[in-house]
Amino acid sequence: MAELSRFYGIVIRMYGNDHAPPHFHAVYADRSALVEIATLRLIRGNLPRRARGLVAEWAKTHQTELVESWQRLNRGETPAKIDPLD
Template sequence: MSTKYRFRDKYRIQLREKDHPPPHVHLTGGGLDVMLSLETVEVLVGQAPPLIIKEALEWVRAHQVQLLEDWKRCYP
């Protein structure tokens, strides 16, 4: 598991090396495990407070190209 971003002291965006399609990252911390799509930059599975989702999706959108490259390296 690779943490790509930490914010608000307890939340993390993680790319899990042993995962499954479609390309996604996990928003974890504070009891959350939300799947965020790397293709559409939206929530795939799970719920979190709206401001946390907004911040996470903004970061994913800003780093989408690199995250997709990382995904492709893990899952050729």
């Protein structure tokens, strides 16, 4: 598991050799969600509306980096940290 970013109490993580489709995990307090990278669609779980909006805004800005992180993790490499939402 790699922590890619952290902002406004939200932690973004990704796991190597995880199931398809390529996705990341967003955790906020006791809630979590899986978000598909290509579509930014919520696959599973839920977050409060504000946290969900922040995650969507951040992911849209960093979609290319998220794809690169997925690829690196699945090659057994460590992904780079991704800048938080400002």
